[in-house]
Amino acid sequence: xxxxxxxxxxxxxxxxxxxxxxxxxxxxxxxxxxxxxxxxxxxxxxxxxxxxxxxxxxxxxxxxxxxxxxxxxxxxxxxxxxxxxxxxxxxxxxxxxxxxxxxxxxxxxxxxxxxxxxxxxxxxxxxxxxxxxxxxxxxxxxxxxxxxxxxxxxxxxxxxxxxxxxxxxxxxxxxxxxxxxxxxxxxxxxxxxxxxxxxxxxxxxxxxxxxxxxxxxxxxxxxxxxxxxxxxxxxxxxxxxxxxxxxxxxxxxxxxxxxxxxxxxxxxxxxxxxxxxxxxxxxxxxxxxxxxxxxxxxxxxxxxxxxxxxxxxxxxxxxxxxxxxxxxxxxxxxxxxxxxxxxxxxxxxxxxxxxxxxxxxxxxxxxxxxxxxxxxxxxxxxxxxxxxxxxxxxxxxxxxxxxxxxxxxxxxxxxx
Numbered sequence: 001x002x003x004x005x006x007x008x009x010x011x012x013x014x015x016x017x018x019x020x021x022x023x024x025x026x027x028x029x030x031x032x033x034x035x036x037x038x039x040x041x042x043x044x045x046x047x048x049x050x051x052x053x054x055x056x057x058x059x060x061x062x063x064x065x066x067x068x069x070x071x072x073x074x075x076x077x078x079x080x081x082x083x084x085x086x087x088x089x090x091x092x093x094x095x096x097x098x099x100x101x102x103x104x105x106x107x108x109x110x111x112x113x114x115x116x117x118x119x120x121x122x123x124x125x126x127x128x129x130x131x132x133x134x135x136x137x138x139x140x141x142x143x144x145x146x147x148x149x150x151x152x153x154x155x156x157x158x159x160x161x162x163x164x165x166x167x168x169x170x171x172x173x174x175x176x177x178x179x180x181x182x183x184x185x186x187x188x189x190x191x192x193x194x195x196x197x198x199x200x201x202x203x204x205x206x207x208x209x210x211x212x213x214x215x216x217x218x219x220x221x222x223x224x225x226x227x228x229x230x231x232x233x234x235x236x237x238x239x240x241x242x243x244x245x246x247x248x249x250x251x252x253x254x255x256x257x258x259x260x261x262x263x264x265x266x267x268x269x270x271x272x273x274x275x276x277x278x279x280x281x282x283x284x285x286x287x288x289x290x291x292x293x294x295x296x297x298x299x300x301x302x303x304x305x306x307x308x309x310x311x312x313x314x315x316x317x318x319x320x321x322x323x324x325x326x327x328x329x330x331x332x333x334x335x336x337x338x339x340x341x342x343x344x345x346x347x348x349x350x351x352x353x354x355x356x357x358x359x360x361x362x363x364x365x366x367x368x369x370x371x372x373x374x375x376x377x378x379x380x381x382x383x384x385x386x387x388x389x390x391x392x393x394x395x396x397x398x399x400x401x402x403x404x405x406x407x408x409x410x411x412x413x414x415x416x
Contacts, residue, residue: 091134180352212243
């Protein structure tokens with residue numbers, strides 16, 4: 001990607017953005033002393049130039065596994081600066097539109113002295129208020145992203161009571177823990193990750209379900225964390241499925257066989273952890289005299305940018321006779337696209353995938369994240385008739401090494 005036209009267009013856009021934002025910097029520094037102005041301008045261009053330089057050099061640098069936190073943090077800071085400038089530019093653009101309208105209005109609707117002044121190029125000053133507002137908004141976003149670095153291992157335990165009229169009597173009170181999107185390739189603090197696993201085990205769950213994305217790209221990312229996640233166990237078992245990142249679709253392989261071998265190794269990792277990986281199949285759980293079915297499909301998405309590896313029809317075969325069914329499917333878009341349409345007797349679907357974009361706002365009764373403009377169901381509980389979907393916010397993180405507003409989640413369901 002670094003040698004592609006897109007990459008250089010991006011760099012060029014960043015340079016133009018720097019010059020555009022600098023106009024606001026000059027406005028807010030207008031009344032400062034010459035020495036202060038020089039310092040402000042020097043700091044601005046030093047940081048802007050350094051960000052572009054690092055972005056150009058970073059892809060060529062080789063990092064050891066232990067240094068990946070440094071690399072991802074630096075990249076996240078640069079991305080944060082970029083998006084902060086985008087936010088600031090929105091305010092400046094509003095101001096420029098105002099100035100343009102004012103200039104045109106002066107030429108069209110005013111005559112004589114006022115019109116002549118505008119025609120001769122009388123300057124319409126940039127708004128100091130909007131310049132300050134843009135810089136403060138952009139700076140606020142950047143500060144928020146930096147703050148979020150400290151939240152990536154701040155596991156939040158969410159308790160969700162779920163009531164179903166058709167739940168067999170023996171399964172009433174069943175405690176189910178859902179984990180999703182571990183993304184072990186992003187971890188750099190093993191002790192912090194272990195604390196999350198200890199939180200799970202303190203709940204003494206009857207059943208643990210993992211809904212995909214164990215790794216970022218390759219099976220070997222789990223090597224340092226096998227002795228962490230093998231601590232997960234439950235009387236009715238630990239079941240898992242695959243997410244879009246588990247197939248190795250986002251890295252370049254030397255051969256097709258190498259990619260296949262990586263997936264086979266990842267399947268072995270699930271087995272070595274003591275997890276039962278469900279590949280378009282179902283299992284029957286027994287408690288007392290009653291039985292329920294747990295179905296697991298490979299990644300299936302209604303979004304064109306993701307593969308449809310899953311086969312719900314295959315997973316469902318033989319499960320119709322069981323009175324209660326739980327489906328594990330990584331991508332929540334599967335629910336509206338297929339589950340609700342053709343499998344109305346699937347009582348509960350568990351998904352992940354979105355991470356809540358690792359950025360958003362949540363209050364009791366209200367939640368917002370930019371990801372909601374892509375995914376209708378992106379976090380929490382969704383209900384349509386008797387069917388329920390829960391979208392876990394993810395245990396791990398990827399890309400941005402932090403979380404703002406949307407914390408890493410361990411979900412505890414109690415069925416009744």
